[in-house]
Amino acid sequence: MALIARGLGYIYGQGTGFGIDALRGVDVDLSPGELLVIAGATGSGKSTLLRLLAGLLRPLAGSVTVDGAAPDARSARGRVAIVFQNPESQFFAETVLADVAFGPRNLGAGDPDVVAAGALAAVGLDPDTFGGRSPLTLSGGEARRAAIAGALAMRAPYLLLDEPTAGLDSRGRRDVIAAITAERARAGVAVVTHDPDEFLGHADHVLALREGAPVFGGSVAALFDAFREYESSGLRLPEVVRAQLLARERGARIPAIGFEPREAARALMAARGDRR
Amino acid sequence: MRVPVAFGQYVPVESPIHALDAKTKMGLVAAFTAGVFMVDGFTGLAVMALVVVAAVVVSRVPWRIAVRGVRALSFILAFTLLAHGLRWNPATVTLVRLGPLAVDGPGLVTGVFFAARIMLLVVGTSLLTLTTTPVQLTDGLERVMRPLEVVRFPAGEVAMMLTIALRFIPTTAAEAEKIVIAQTARGARFDEGGPIRRARAFVPVLVPLFINLFRRAEDLALAMESRCYRGGRGRTRLNASVMRPADWMTLTLATAFMIAVGVAL
Numbered sequence: 001m002a003l004i005a006r007g008l009g010y011i012y013g014q015g016t017g018f019g020i021d022a023l024r025g026v027d028v029d030l031s032p033g034e035l036l037v038i039a040g041a042t043g044s045g046k047s048t049l050l051r052l053l054a055g056l057l058r059p060l061a062g063s064v065t066v067d068g069a070a071p072d073a074r075s076a077r078g079r080v081a082i083v084f085q086n087p088e089s090q091f092f093a094e095t096v097l098a099d100v101a102f103g104p105r106n107l108g109a110g111d112p113d114v115v116a117a118g119a120l121a122a123v124g125l126d127p128d129t130f131g132g133r134s135p136l137t138l139s140g141g142e143a144r145r146a147a148i149a150g151a152l153a154m155r156a157p158y159l160l161l162d163e164p165t166a167g168l169d170s171r172g173r174r175d176v177i178a179a180i181t182a183e184r185a186r187a188g189v190a191v192v193t194h195d196p197d198e199f200l201g202h203a204d205h206v207l208a209l210r211e212g213a214p215v216f217g218g219s220v221a222a223l224f225d226a227f228r229e230y231e232s233s234g235l236r237l238p239e240v241v242r243a244q245l246l247a248r249e250r251g252a253r254i255p256a257i258g259f260e261p262r263e264a265a266r267a268l269m270a271a272r273g274d275r276r
Numbered sequence: 277m278r279v280p281v282a283f284g285q286y287v288p289v290e291s292p293i294h295a296l297d298a299k300t301k302m303g304l305v306a307a308f309t310a311g312v313f314m315v316d317g318f319t320g321l322a323v324m325a326l327v328v329v330a331a332v333v334v335s336r337v338p339w340r341i342a343v344r345g346v347r348a349l350s351f352i353l354a355f356t357l358l359a360h361g362l363r364w365n366p367a368t369v370t371l372v373r374l375g376p377l378a379v380d381g382p383g384l385v386t387g388v389f390f391a392a393r394i395m396l397l398v399v400g401t402s403l404l405t406l407t408t409t410p411v412q413l414t415d416g417l418e419r420v421m422r423p424l425e426v427v428r429f430p431a432g433e434v435a436m437m438l439t440i441a442l443r444f445i446p447t448t449a450a451e452a453e454k455i456v457i458a459q460t461a462r463g464a465r466f467d468e469g470g471p472i473r474r475a476r477a478f479v480p481v482l483v484p485l486f487i488n489l490f491r492r493a494e495d496l497a498l499a500m501e502s503r504c505y506r507g508g509r510g511r512t513r514l515n516a517s518v519m520r521p522a523d524w525m526t527l528t529l530a531t532a533f534m535i536a537v538g539v540a541l
Contacts, residue, residue, distance in 0.1 A: 056457060056460075078463060081461070081462075084457075084458050084461075089484060089487075090455050090480075090484045091483075091484060092484050102462055102463075102464070102480065105463075106462060106464055106465070151461075151462070154463065
């Protein structure tokens with residue numbers, strides 16, 4: 001039971017002579033209950049990888065299987081939900097509830113309105129308050145969460161999100177991240193982002209891409225041991241984390257790296273032998 | 277599922293035809309169209325076909341792209357052939373009889389003539405957009421329409437509208453494709469059921485597409501206004517297009533040739 005990719009490769013415009021090598025040699029393992037963060041700079045192949053995992057593109061090298069089946073096979077339909085960049089630009093229904101219910105209505109599973117209300121509640125939007133409003137009246141963070149609810153309502157065991165926090169203010173980002181990490185209780189979640197800092201503290205696994213090739217893949221603990229490989233993707237770890245890692249490189253004993261400044265301060269002082 | 281983009285998109289290669297001024301090419305297309313409609317025999321059509329072949333070769337536009345427009349017209353071409361070639365229960369059978377239907381020889385010849393004329397027109401005129409960027413084209417149009425300003429025709433504004441419309445065709449097509457993929461991922465099906473069901477399936481695509489278009493239009497209007505756009509009057513060009521001697525020569529010679537062919541053959 002997992003979403004598995006092996007040796008994935010993709011070239012845009014293959015055979016035209018102008019082909020762009022977008023992805024090569026990427027492995028992915030995503031099990032329900034896990035959060036995988038796929039990080040990389042712009043143009044590193046993150047979005048291509050997500051489309052391949054969702055079965056929207058066919059890999060030119062390697063393979064993708066969803067619980068043992070190819071993602072475009074009938075059996076895999078509705079097993080992988082995907083949230084694209086700026087998903088709120090795809091609202092079409094008159095009410096938020098009707099829009100969120102679009103997926104379950106298409107799949108014909110359960111009462112679409114009940115499923116949709118559950119999905120709205122899961123992203124922290126009260127169905128009674130927001131369900132009857134027009135999607136166009138929502139704030140940025142609310143709209144993004146409602147759009148994510150539209151994907152959650154598919155009740156797929158795997159959820160893929162492309163830059164889910166892009167363009168949101170800090171409060172919107174916090175709400176969206178809370179909704180996404182909570183979804184781990186029901187599904188395996190993969191988040192693609194060029195700004196992974198806020199997700200790293202919640203991640204089980206991290207995959208870093210550079211120009212289409214993986215430069216790091218592993219657990220967050222392994223990431224701390226090999227953070228220079230991760231940073232060769234062009235991304236930087238949060239300053240708080242870097243400070244602890246640099247101290248550790250110089251011999252400080254820091255058993256657990258914290259993401260919060262308070263945790264970091266405590267760890268650094270403990271390593272120095274100070275107590276307070 | 278892919279959103280089809282209309283044929284006739286600019287092919288960025290360098291050629292003598294690409295180098296001609298847009299106004300020259302518009303004049304050539306007008307002369308060519310007149311010529312194709314004036315010839316009334318297969319000899320004249322053959323000469324015009326040679327003109328088209330030569331133009332495509334000189335323009336260095338790949339043949340596959342140059343004739344793409346014909347495929348879109350295959351229905352009209354077939355209809356032209358059949359309407360001229362088929363007779364219902366005629367008194368005399370000239371070629372083949374299939375029950376009450378008969379194929380009429382002279383009619384079929386007429387059908388071939390008209391179909392060939394349509395094909396020549398499509399390939400010949402599409403060369404204009406294949407070898408001219410939309411911006412050059414609308415600049416040329418503005419210049420050609422300018423005399424109409426005497427009768428208060430807003431040439432500059434119309435040209436600007438055309439420029440904007442052309443500019444946003446690829447953007448809109450890409451956006452439509454993006455929305456189709458997103459709604460497909462939510463279980464929407466665009467290729468199932470009868471025509472009404474299929475049409476209804478596009479509501480979740482068209483609504484967001486139009487909302488985004490209006491938003492974009494508003495942003496664009498604001499951006500233009502904040503850069504002091506106030507209509508066509510008093511606007512000057514950074515790269516003014518000028519008719520060079522080569523343009524005048526090509527235009528004069530080609531127009532004279534095509535009118536001569538049209539009158540003679």
